[in-house]
Amino acid sequence: MQKRAIVSVVGKDQVGIIAKVTNVLADNQVNILDISQTILQDFFTMMMLVDVSDLSDLDMLQNNFKSVETSLGLKISIQLEDVFQAMHRV
Amino acid sequence: MAIAFTEIQETIRMVQMESLDIRTVTMGISLRDCADSDFQKMKQRVYDKITSYAAELKPVAEQVEKEYGVPIINKRIAVSPVAEILGNATRQEAIELARTLDKAAVDLGVDFIGGFSALVHKGIAKGDQVLLDALPEALSVTERVCSSISVATTKTGINMDAVKQMGQIIKQTAENTKDRNGIGCAKLVIFCNPVEDNPFMAGAFHGAGEGEVVLSVGVSGPGVVLNALKRYPDADLGQVSDIIKKTAFKITRAGELLGREVADRLNVPFGIMDLSLAPTNALNDSVAEILEEIGLERVGTHGTIAALALMNDAVKKGGAMASSYVGGLSGAFIPVSEDNGMIRGIEDNALSLSKLEAMTCVCSVGLDMIALTGDVTPETLSAIIADESAIGMINKKTTAVRVIPVIGKNEGDTVEFGGLLGRAPVMGVNPYSSNKLINRGGRIPAPLQALIN
Numbered sequence: 001m002q003k004r005a006i007v008s009v010v011g012k013d014q015v016g017i018i019a020k021v022t023n024v025l026a027d028n029q030v031n032i033l034d035i036s037q038t039i040l041q042d043f044f045t046m047m048m049l050v051d052v053s054d055l056s057d058l059d060m061l062q063n064n065f066k067s068v069e070t071s072l073g074l075k076i077s078i079q080l081e082d083v084f085q086a087m088h089r090v
Numbered sequence: 091m092a093i094a095f096t097e098i099q100e101t102i103r104m105v106q107m108e109s110l111d112i113r114t115v116t117m118g119i120s121l122r123d124c125a126d127s128d129f130q131k132m133k134q135r136v137y138d139k140i141t142s143y144a145a146e147l148k149p150v151a152e153q154v155e156k157e158y159g160v161p162i163i164n165k166r167i168a169v170s171p172v173a174e175i176l177g178n179a180t181r182q183e184a185i186e187l188a189r190t191l192d193k194a195a196v197d198l199g200v201d202f203i204g205g206f207s208a209l210v211h212k213g214i215a216k217g218d219q220v221l222l223d224a225l226p227e228a229l230s231v232t233e234r235v236c237s238s239i240s241v242a243t244t245k246t247g248i249n250m251d252a253v254k255q256m257g258q259i260i261k262q263t264a265e266n267t268k269d270r271n272g273i274g275c276a277k278l279v280i281f282c283n284p285v286e287d288n289p290f291m292a293g294a295f296h297g298a299g300e301g302e303v304v305l306s307v308g309v310s311g312p313g314v315v316l317n318a319l320k321r322y323p324d325a326d327l328g329q330v331s332d333i334i335k336k337t338a339f340k341i342t343r344a345g346e347l348l349g350r351e352v353a354d355r356l357n358v359p360f361g362i363m364d365l366s367l368a369p370t371n372a373l374n375d376s377v378a379e380i381l382e383e384i385g386l387e388r389v390g391t392h393g394t395i396a397a398l399a400l401m402n403d404a405v406k407k408g409g410a411m412a413s414s415y416v417g418g419l420s421g422a423f424i425p426v427s428e429d430n431g432m433i434r435g436i437e438d439n440a441l442s443l444s445k446l447e448a449m450t451c452v453c454s455v456g457l458d459m460i461a462l463t464g465d466v467t468p469e470t471l472s473a474i475i476a477d478e479s480a481i482g483m484i485n486k487k488t489t490a491v492r493v494i495p496v497i498g499k500n501e502g503d504t505v506e507f508g509g510l511l512g513r514a515p516v517m518g519v520n521p522y523s524s525n526k527l528i529n530r531g532g533r534i535p536a537p538l539q540a541l542i543n
Contacts, residue, residue: 036095047098058157079159086347087340088097
């Protein structure tokens with residue numbers, strides 16, 4: 001069964017956010033299923049649905065995001081999709 | 091169906107800004123097969139059993155927490171009431187066993203281990219008495235061991251002989267730990283109608299009707315409810331109830347998902363989900379502030395009980411639909427020292443001990459984490475327990491007393507307990523005596539409510 005996770009990225013809008021975040025995903029062989037993104041009062045917010053079926057360790061992916069987080073001043077988190085399903089769907 | 095952008099944002103906001111968390115995953119472990127007439131053997135069996143069943147509890151909970159992005163704050167263990175296996179052990183051996191439990195908790199990295207308990211709501215058996223005698227010292231020489239004593243139930247009435255002893259035990263524990271503001275008393279709860287599957291401390295124990303091992307979850311989130319209400323300042327009370335219900339539903343669903351995942355990975359059956367709004371001293375993570383948001387200038391003023399009743403009921407309704415097995419205490423906790431809003435209510439003279447007592451009629455537990463003046467007598471402490479027990483017995487609900495007489499402190503002083511236990515303004519008690527009531531002894535008979543067969 002496909003295991004999916006949500007990657008959320010929040011921070012000040014600037015050049016290269018999507019490029020750098022998706023690079024990390026590509027390096028880890030993680031396929032992106034869906035992206036939505038908006039800018040709210042200069043704040044960049046992006047949610048990506050990604051396929052993590054082949055990824056045994058989510059923690060490692062989170063750690064790989066650290067350098068992007070610090071260099072661009074972003075907050076990136078990765079969470080399994082089930083928690084959103086549980087909270088918002090009966 | 092795909093999850094909407096705004097829904098993802100809502101979940102992330104709840105966790106990152108509104109202190110949504112899984113307050114505790116608590117593993118219940120039966121110790122009944124550890125009983126042995128040779129105390130040394132029993133002690134070793136208790137230690138081995140706890141440390142083998144719970145070996146992976148902390149690492150697995152931490153792994154699940156990371157993968158789902160929802161914090162699991164505490165990992166805890168509840169064991170069978172220890173009095174049941176004490177048998178012919180001596181007081182010293184009972185204290186030794188408390189140290190063993192403490193060591194197991196330290197070695198496993200869990201915050202608390204509950205179940206240094208006795209059920210004496212009708213009578214006190216030999217093992218129970220040994221445990222009671224050992225309590226003041228056991229609580230002062232251990233750090234993570236929690237104790238609960240059941241002194242009353244709706245079915246049996248109130249065992250006033252036990253109530254009398256508990257007043258003395260609380261006072262002695264306070265004396266024993268006076269250099270630490272009576273912290274020993276923060277780990278001791280006296281119950282009426284205790285529940286067997288409560289995952290919250292200090293009252294957790296693994297009841298007689300439970301299986302070999304079980305994992306229960308306690309979820310919290312006063313901050314989430316408070317922020318949800320803040321978005322609808324003009325809603326009428328029906329809508330307020332609805333907002334709390336919906337929020338409670340979402341919190342519970344997240345909790346159940348994570349709880350089941352932890353249980354699955356540990357290969358342990360999932361027990362129950364306890365949705366209790368339990369405050370912490372974090373900013374806005376306060377039950378009192380929810381009541382104030384509903385429409386009170388300060389918690390403790392007239393209307394407090396109505397607001398609390400509404401909130402407690404709405405939390406239950408939301409939680410009941412969200413989880414297949416709701417249990418424990420599910421409702422709202424009103425610990426004073428852990429709730430900045432309650433502390434402010436007392437400091438501003440809006441909230442009194444009597445009002446707190448009245449509030450326990452409609453919320454999930456009882457008088458909780460209240461600092462009392464150091465000169466309070468054992469009889470007065472017993473009388474406070476008797477009052478709370480009567481409320482629980484007649485209303486067929488759980489009530490509890492966890493009060494901390496702080497030796498050397500007077501009304502108006504503030505004491506720091508540190509960490510999750512917070513700080514509390516010291517409250518005075520009624521100066522008139524209840525000695526005669528307490529010294530009469532005996533049992534208060536079970537009320538008419540018990541005769542339902």
